[in-house]
Amino acid sequence: MPTLLDQLRRLTTVVADTGELPAILTYQPDDATTNPSLILKAVSHPDYAPLLERVMEEARAAHSEHNKQIACAADRLIVAIGCEVLKHIPGRISTEVDARLSFDTEATVAKARRLIRLYAEQGIPASRVLIKIASTWEGIRAAEQLEREGIACNLTLLFSFAQARACAEASVTLISPFVGRILDWYKAKTGEEYAPEQDPGVLSVRAIYRYYKRHDYPTVVMGASFRSAGEVLALAGCDRLTISPPLLKALAEESGVLEAKLVDDGVRDERPARMSENEFRWQHNQDAMATEKLAEGIRLFAADQEKLEQLLASRLG
8 A cells, every 4th residue: 555655645745844855865855845943954964064165165255254254154055955955856945034034025025036046046047946934914025026026935934814815815826834833832722632633733724725725816835834644644635735854754654545635626706805914913913823923933933043143153263
């Protein structure tokens, strides 16, 4: 019998939630996603030692000022890791904008353009890159502008239905609802355990998926941040699922019958009027889980970005 991972591939595009080459070579995903936390983990792997040294040399050659060398090295490093990953997958790499820019539309747009330019210098077209941006109001507006320029975006740290709706209305390419972090919040608040079919993160993604299909939004739904294989399997049939190496391993080692949990029924309704900024902020604010987890997620990614820069600073001398 085919493994659960093999069966999942028939229903959903499987994405690796890692920048580590051994896992990508083992599980052969279509796409891959990275973030500051994953980059920080990946860069400690021996495979990336020569690449890290090359980035240091490029940063020193480009700038004489230490702070500019650090910023340059950080951008070049995440792009260099993205380029390495792209050698081994047929699809796209998701590369994240600095989380500290999450509330600055203009700075987010500028950083995204820079990352795309750095990829272009390595011969990688924009069509193979998704720029990851936090799903704040400012981030969504930046993504809307970038999409008009032909730069595809992955809106991450998505927890509320308001965020999902605003992203679709902005015509972003893809969203990443954080399934496991939603579950974390509810478990902490209630002290209860949740089976996959009652998992609040799973139910959130299912609702977003149905809404997008019913209103004919082309934005791709990619479940992310899973805590168990059960959560992954409960979303079989979702457009895409980005899965960590340990869960890919678990799915590759198990067999059984897997049926689609998400299916487009083909029914279509008229789209509602576009949300205003006030409506977005109020509706998102009314979701305590989403408000807390978005703020926490931005802080954590920003902290890992700073750790990465500290590592680069120590190497630059």
